[in-house]
Amino acid sequence: MAELLFTVGYEGRSAKALATRLHEAQVARVLDVRASARSARPGFSKGPLAKALGAAGLAYAHLPEAGNPFFAEAEADLAGVLERYRAHLEAHPEIVRAVREAARGERTALLCAEANPARCHRSVLAAALVADDPDLRIVHL
Numbered sequence: 001m002a003e004l005l006f007t008v009g010y011e012g013r014s015a016k017a018l019a020t021r022l023h024e025a026q027v028a029r030v031l032d033v034r035a036s037a038r039s040a041r042p043g044f045s046k047g048p049l050a051k052a053l054g055a056a057g058l059a060y061a062h063l064p065e066a067g068n069p070f071f072a073e074a075e076a077d078l079a080g081v082l083e084r085y086r087a088h089l090e091a092h093p094e095i096v097r098a099v100r101e102a103a104r105g106e107r108t109a110l111l112c113a114e115a116n117p118a119r120c121h122r123s124v125l126a127a128a129l130v131a132d133d134p135d136l137r138i139v140h141l
Helices: 015-024 046-055 075-091 093-103 121-132
Strands: 003-009 029-032 059-062 108-112 136-140
Touching (some): 003 015, 003 121, 015 046, 029 046, 029 093, 046 059, 075 093, 093 108, 108 121, 121 136
Parallel strands (some): 003 108
8 A cells, every 4th residue: 555645735724724634634743844934824833833733633843954945036937936946856855855754654744835736845845755755645635
């Protein structure tokens, strides 16, 4: 049976709704793959989010090295940003190894802000993890 790795964005969700969705998928650990775990949305900065997820029985870890250091100047640049992140991962395979190691052993979800995984670097990261382990199956929540 293939190993599962989940990805999830918190955009449009409350911390409680996020925890509920993660529980529904039987996720045990959340890896926050934002470069900075700060958020303008109340409850989604590192400390409050870790506390809320912990209270819901979910382990939380922030992996800032897996964050996307590139930003789109305009909406039209999104594809370029994701391509630059893809090249960044290829140049830094230690990032993929670190995420893989952090996800080992428990049902894990990669967390970022963007709701749509196709618009988020976490989908590029997930694809790099699959390239490293073809038995891995990605589920976007």
